[in-house]
Amino acid sequence: MYLQSIKTIFLLLFSLAASQIYTGPEDDRLVTQLSLDIVTNGISTTPDGRLFLVVSHVDGSNGPSIVEYNRTTNTTTAYPNTEWNSYADGKDPATHFVSINSQRIGPDGKLYIVDTGAPTFLGPVLLPYGPKLIQVDITTDAVSRVYFMGNATQSGSFLDDVRFDPARGKAYLTDAGTPSGLIVLDLATGEVQRMLNNHPSTRVYSPVSGEGTILRHNGEPVFIYADQLEVSPDGEYLYYEPASGPLSRITTDALNQAFHNSSMNDNDVLGQYVEPYAHTPSTGGTALDAAGNVYNSDTDSQRIIRIAPNGTMTTLVQDPRLLWVDAMWIDSQGLLWMPAAQLNRGVPFQNGTSYIRKPMQVFTIDVGVGPSGIDHA
Numbered sequence: 001m002y003l004q005s006i007k008t009i010f011l012l013l014f015s016l017a018a019s020q021i022y023t024g025p026e027d028d029r030l031v032t033q034l035s036l037d038i039v040t041n042g043i044s045t046t047p048d049g050r051l052f053l054v055v056s057h058v059d060g061s062n063g064p065s066i067v068e069y070n071r072t073t074n075t076t077t078a079y080p081n082t083e084w085n086s087y088a089d090g091k092d093p094a095t096h097f098v099s100i101n102s103q104r105i106g107p108d109g110k111l112y113i114v115d116t117g118a119p120t121f122l123g124p125v126l127l128p129y130g131p132k133l134i135q136v137d138i139t140t141d142a143v144s145r146v147y148f149m150g151n152a153t154q155s156g157s158f159l160d161d162v163r164f165d166p167a168r169g170k171a172y173l174t175d176a177g178t179p180s181g182l183i184v185l186d187l188a189t190g191e192v193q194r195m196l197n198n199h200p201s202t203r204v205y206s207p208v209s210g211e212g213t214i215l216r217h218n219g220e221p222v223f224i225y226a227d228q229l230e231v232s233p234d235g236e237y238l239y240y241e242p243a244s245g246p247l248s249r250i251t252t253d254a255l256n257q258a259f260h261n262s263s264m265n266d267n268d269v270l271g272q273y274v275e276p277y278a279h280t281p282s283t284g285g286t287a288l289d290a291a292g293n294v295y296n297s298d299t300d301s302q303r304i305i306r307i308a309p310n311g312t313m314t315t316l317v318q319d320p321r322l323l324w325v326d327a328m329w330i331d332s333q334g335l336l337w338m339p340a341a342q343l344n345r346g347v348p349f350q351n352g353t354s355y356i357r358k359p360m361q362v363f364t365i366d367v368g369v370g371p372s373g374i375d376h377a
């Protein structure tokens with residue numbers, strides 16, 4: 001109890017010190033890559049120049065959730081087609097995007113799309129076929145496999161994001177909802193196991209915050225539990241954090257032993273493998289480079305933090321335009337893509353009014369290092 005309260009006081013002091021809006025000058029290393037009418041909270045690119053976006057509807061808009069963006073014509077097309085993007089009450093949740101939270105190209109070159117399966121924001125999910133990971137073959141532009149998460153999710157789940165561990169044939173997903181947790185997926189069999197359910201490392205006492213203000217939904221503070229995750233380039237560690245930090249890590253070996261051993265898949269046992277890694281602030285998104293650096297976007301202070309493999313944090317860039325940078329991406333040229341999604345200004349967090357300022361901007365900065373080979377090409 002004593003230690004716990006010291007920790008709480010320290011965390012409160014830290015949050016007060018860190019939660020400052022940045023009003024300094026713009027940084028001319030930022031390049032505006034896209035200027036959009038739609039809100040995107042995640043981009044993925046291919047080495048041959050294709051570009052996929054997840055569209056967020058926090059501005060009150062309707063329309064597709066996943067689009068391909070054509071940089072020649074500056075147009076977007078519902079991806080992989082209109083039907084997957086046309087969920088409505090009564091349609092089959094197994095064959096439509098119910099509510100997409102994230103997307104990325106995986107190490108196998110396929111596009112993976114994470115569906116929370118909840119028709120209303122922070123509302124109950126449609127079980128068992130709403131929460132799912134959809135795999136799209138981008139050479140045929142067709143859905144090639146759907147992994148249903150219904151055996152590892154609950155009504156209050158919020159399936160958030162995914163990363164891959166090709167050597168072990170696994171994908172790891174975060175559940176940011178209630179209860180919080182990690183989900184380990186066997187990519188060959190489709191079997192899923194839920195881990196670290198409601199564990200202190202997957203949940204947090206503090207709500208998420210943007211531009212120095214705690215997010216509220218219908219007047220209540222918003223808690224986003226296990227959210228961002230990354231796998232180290234050697235595949236040894238999974239890093240993960242609730243959206244308000246801090247970042248923890250666990251060995252992928254421990255997760256994979258627990259996948260087959262239910263007495264190990266127990267918080268008292270598996271929890272012993274969890275280590276604190278970095279004291280991250282309220283975070284919109286992360287990315288990881290081939291050298292094992294984790295990039296973390298600070299939603300309060302409009303900056304990107306670089307976390308070295310030894311856990312040390314330094315500021316990479318700070319600019320007043322980096323408003324709630326969400327899921328980031330490192331392309332094969334060593335550019336870090338940063339969608340300034342302004343999510344905290346959206347309808348769900350502003351009592352029904354959007355204060356998002358358009359056009360939306362997606363920036364890059366040259367970090368001089370490409371992606372991790374086991375993450376994507």
Ligand SMILES: *[C@@H]1O[C@H](CO)[C@@H](O)[C@H](O)[C@H]1NC(C)=O
Nearest residue numbers: 049050051069070071072073
């Ligand atoms: C973009 O549009 C142009 C003109 O229609 C087309 O030639 C090109 O193949 C498209 N690129 C992609 C990546 O779809």
Ligand SMILES: *[C@@H]1O[C@H](CO)[C@@H](O)[C@H](O)[C@H]1NC(C)=O
Nearest residue numbers: 033034035071072073074075
């Ligand atoms: C597409 O957008 C870019 C950058 O905003 C601009 O330079 C280009 O002229 C646009 N092309 C078309 C066909 O609108």
Ligand SMILES: *[C@@H]1O[C@H](CO)[C@@H](O)[C@H](O)[C@H]1NC(C)=O
Nearest residue numbers: 128129147148149150151191
């Ligand atoms: C849950 O697991 C059972 C047994 O393996 C399987 O038959 C069923 O299809 C799974 N349900 C979902 C939604 O994946």
Ligand SMILES: *[C@@H]1O[C@H](CO)[C@@H](O)[C@H](O)[C@H]1NC(C)=O
Nearest residue numbers: 216217218219220349350351
């Ligand atoms: C939103 O409305 C709630 C009551 O429903 C109120 O407590 C809260 O202060 C309002 N927040 C904002 C940002 O207007």
Ligand SMILES: *[C@@H]1O[C@H](CO)[C@@H](O)[C@H](O)[C@H]1NC(C)=O
Nearest residue numbers: 257260261262263264265269
């Ligand atoms: C399963 O995990 C428990 C707890 O760590 C351990 O004691 C036991 O040896 C493991 N069983 C196998 C078959 O590895």
Ligand SMILES: *[C@@H]1O[C@H](CO)[C@@H](O)[C@H](O)[C@H]1NC(C)=O
Nearest residue numbers: 307308309310311312313314
């Ligand atoms: C951690 O790594 C960074 C970047 O390589 C280095 O500058 C720093 O000195 C290291 N810190 C410790 C405590 O080893």
